[in-house]
Amino acid sequence: MAAEAGVSKSLVSLALRGDAGVSEATGARILAAAERLGYRSNTLARGLVQGRTMILGVLLTDLANPYHTEVVAGVEEAADTGGFTVLMAHGRRDRARLAHQLDALLRLNVDGVVVVSSWVEPDALADAARRAPVVMVGRPERFTGGVDTVTNDDRAGAEAAVRHLAELGHERIAHLSGSRSPASRTRREGYGEAMGALGLDRRVAVREIGDDPRGGERAAEALLAARPTAVFAVNDLAALAVLDRAHAEGIAVPEELSVVGYDNTALADTVRPRLTSVDQPRLVMGGLAVEMVVERLSGRTEDRHEVLTPSLVIRASTARPATEG
Amino acid sequence: MAAEAGVSKSLVSLALRGDAGVSEATGARILAAAERLGYRSNTLARGLVQGRTMILGVLLTDLANPYHTEVVAGVEEAADTGGFTVLMAHGRRDRARLAHQLDALLRLNVDGVVVVSSWVEPDALADAARRAPVVMVGRPERFTGGVDTVTNDDRAGAEAAVRHLAELGHERIAHLSGSRSPASRTRREGYGEAMGALGLDRRVAVREIGDDPRGGERAAEALLAARPTAVFAVNDLAALAVLDRAHAEGIAVPEELSVVGYDNTALADTVRPRLTSVDQPRLVMGGLAVEMVVERLSGRTEDRHEVLTPSLVIRASTARPATEG
DNA sequence: GTGAAAGCGCTAACAT
DNA sequence: ATGTTAGCGCTTTCAC
Numbered sequence: 116m117a118a119e120a121g122v123s124k125s126l127v128s129l130a131l132r133g134d135a136g137v138s139e140a141t142g143a144r145i146l147a148a149a150e151r152l153g154y155r156s157n158t159l160a161r162g163l164v165q166g167r168t169m170i171l172g173v174l175l176t177d178l179a180n181p182y183h184t185e186v187v188a189g190v191e192e193a194a195d196t197g198g199f200t201v202l203m204a205h206g207r208r209d210r211a212r213l214a215h216q217l218d219a220l221l222r223l224n225v226d227g228v229v230v231v232s233s234w235v236e237p238d239a240l241a242d243a244a245r246r247a248p249v250v251m252v253g254r255p256e257r258f259t260g261g262v263d264t265v266t267n268d269d270r271a272g273a274e275a276a277v278r279h280l281a282e283l284g285h286e287r288i289a290h291l292s293g294s295r296s297p298a299s300r301t302r303r304e305g306y307g308e309a310m311g312a313l314g315l316d317r318r319v320a321v322r323e324i325g326d327d328p329r330g331g332e333r334a335a336e337a338l339l340a341a342r343p344t345a346v347f348a349v350n351d352l353a354a355l356a357v358l359d360r361a362h363a364e365g366i367a368v369p370e371e372l373s374v375v376g377y378d379n380t381a382l383a384d385t386v387r388p389r390l391t392s393v394d395q396p397r398l399v400m401g402g403l404a405v406e407m408v409v410e411r412l413s414g415r416t417e418d419r420h421e422v423l424t425p426s427l428v429i430r431a432s433t434a435r436p437a438t439e440g
Numbered sequence: 441m442a443a444e445a446g447v448s449k450s451l452v453s454l455a456l457r458g459d460a461g462v463s464e465a466t467g468a469r470i471l472a473a474a475e476r477l478g479y480r481s482n483t484l485a486r487g488l489v490q491g492r493t494m495i496l497g498v499l500l501t502d503l504a505n506p507y508h509t510e511v512v513a514g515v516e517e518a519a520d521t522g523g524f525t526v527l528m529a530h531g532r533r534d535r536a537r538l539a540h541q542l543d544a545l546l547r548l549n550v551d552g553v554v555v556v557s558s559w560v561e562p563d564a565l566a567d568a569a570r571r572a573p574v575v576m577v578g579r580p581e582r583f584t585g586g587v588d589t590v591t592n593d594d595r596a597g598a599e600a601a602v603r604h605l606a607e608l609g610h611e612r613i614a615h616l617s618g619s620r621s622p623a624s625r626t627r628r629e630g631y632g633e634a635m636g637a638l639g640l641d642r643r644v645a646v647r648e649i650g651d652d653p654r655g656g657e658r659a660a661e662a663l664l665a666a667r668p669t670a671v672f673a674v675n676d677l678a679a680l681a682v683l684d685r686a687h688a689e690g691i692a693v694p695e696e697l698s699v700v701g702y703d704n705t706a707l708a709d710t711v712r713p714r715l716t717s718v719d720q721p722r723l724v725m726g727g728l729a730v731e732m733v734v735e736r737l738s739g740r741t742e743d744r745h746e747v748l749t750p751s752l753v754i755r756a757s758t759a760r761p762a763t764e765g
Numbered sequence: 766g767t768g769a770a771a772g773c774g775c776t777a778a779c780a781t
Numbered sequence: 782a783t784g785t786t787a788g789c790g791c792t793t794t795c796a797c
Contacts, residue, residue: 448783
């Protein structure tokens with residue numbers, strides 16, 4: 116390449132990055148030669164010498180989860196304006212693989228890692244944070260040692276869901292809970308507290324989805340056996356299981372049963388009836404994560420934990436309870 | 441690191457990769473030191489000197505498309521057994537961004553790129569193929585100049601769908617077609633030919649989903665206005681639009697309308713009624729793509745084009761047509 | 766305005 | 782069995 120333009124490689128480097136101190140003629144000649152050869156600088160070599168790659172790694176548990184991918188959209192948007200390239204690594208719901216993928220990103224000298232996964236071991240995160248800025252999105256725990264976090268207020272979200280149902284006149288409001296993830300636990304607590312505050316403590320009915328793949332289906336069936344007039348589900352997928360089960364049992368939604376989901380994923384706007392769901396500001400969350408990485412790169416050393424407020428999106432799956440005959 | 445173990449860096453390199461020619465004592469000492477320091481070799485440096493990174497790039501148009509992500513699962517599985525790490529770049533349905541992401545992967549010296557996107561410009565692909573093995577998945581065009589392809593037989597899939605509906609007794613079988621992508625066009629041709637072979641030429645009714653975001657909805661509405669007894673949709677998402685529209689118009693599926701989708705994504709097993717759909721062997725396709733990259737790395741120079749046979753998965757959205765009163 | 770030289774963290778070939 | 786040297790493709794001083 117340097118030969119093609121008849122100059123030294125230092126000049127090539129300068130010219131290609133638009134440095135001022137290159138004469139116009141030479142610059143043009145170099146650009147022309149680069150074009151002719153289809154030359155592109157090598158990220159490996161550049162990263163090695165600069166110590167920065169301008170790559171942001173995103174670690175995902177589950178590609179099929181729209182909540183996750185929508186956070187990624189936020190990351191990508193913000194990364195763009197910062198001139199970063201986003202590369203994703205995927206853990207396929209497997210802790211060992213997740214750890215391995217995180218390691219792969221770090222060995223690549225990514226400038227930061229955004230983790231969108233509740234499955235990564237805290238130890239692995241702390242380790243990673245020693246090598247690059249790490250931001251955890253969507254997991255309501257505080258990590259020590261350099262791991263920043265962006266979450267939504269799961270408790271407030273759960274309370275908003277319950278309040279909405281109570282305002283419609285529901286009293287037998289059941290909860291379909293998830294696995295033992297922190298977010299799931301917090302939503303469940305929020306549900307319990309809201310029910311208590313409304314004086315509906317004795318009405319509380321909770322079922323948990325286990326790790327079993329058909330857990331949602333089974334838990335939904337068990338929950339409906341208690342004949343609630345409304346269900347608050349830990350997420351949209353769980354809400355879908357409730358809708359499906361209600362359909363199978365001939366229970367009309369929302370006439371005989373109201374259902375509220377969480378996350379407000381694309382699913383909520385796809386199922387019939389359209390699902391009332393608690394929305395997390397996913398794009399904003401992804402953007403904040405990038406901002407935090409950039410701050411770290413600029414020298415911030417204290418941890419930052421941002422908690423955003425979710426909002427309820429009301430659709431067609433909730434209504435006043437049927438007046439009992 | 442070399443200092444910590446009191447040996448030269450060559451020995452560290454050898455020991456960490458388990459080379460035989462390192463004495464057991466030294467090896468142990470090096471491993472211990474590495475453990476103590478949390479040392480991990482640097483992919484940038486290693487890739488630079490070796491000319492191989494053991495990274496496979498996957499270029500995606502659309503993270504939200506389950507067909508795409510399921511192909512990725514196949515890629516990841518095969519990559520695993522080959523010792524490759526999979527990194528994904530995302531184009532967000534934007535041609536310019538797609539080209540940029542492809543470039544980013546190549547600059548990283550990935551050992552190969554699997555493209556799961558109908559949107560990448562052929563020129564960009566041919567260019568890329570000059571720099572690394574490139575395999576295009578799911579796009580029924582042949583590219584010249586080193587781009588391998590893995591596709592399913594869209595024509596056969598469309599024919600299977602139409603045949604299934606005809607065997608149930610349907611004659612007014614409409615088709616909801618997609619944008620001007622090659623896959624969409626081929627499915628449409630397959631539909632037309634199958635209808636012809638069955639002597640139903642005069643019954644053909646086709647509507648096309650434009651680029652408009654609400655195009656599916658509108659096209660479905662227009663299609664149903666022709667009062668078909670069955671619809672073959674270009675993909676599961678389009679089929680969902682038909683189901684939704686049918687629901688809105690009070691048309692019972694499958695009693696009054698049969699619907700067949702394509703791709704057999706998770707969606708097909710989620711919607712109500714469960715969707716009859718043409719299945720593409722996505723995992724196998726992803727695996728084949730990796731195999732093709734490996735072959736190229738081992739020296740293959742002729743292009744390879746693999747076409748897999750799709751299979752119809754019959755669920756609850758298709759049935760005999762109502763006998764007309 | 767341009768080139769020469771050093772070095773990023775590794776591996777590979779060649780000593781010893 | 783271990784150390785030394787060169788060099789991967791770039792950027793970055795520093796001279797000229």
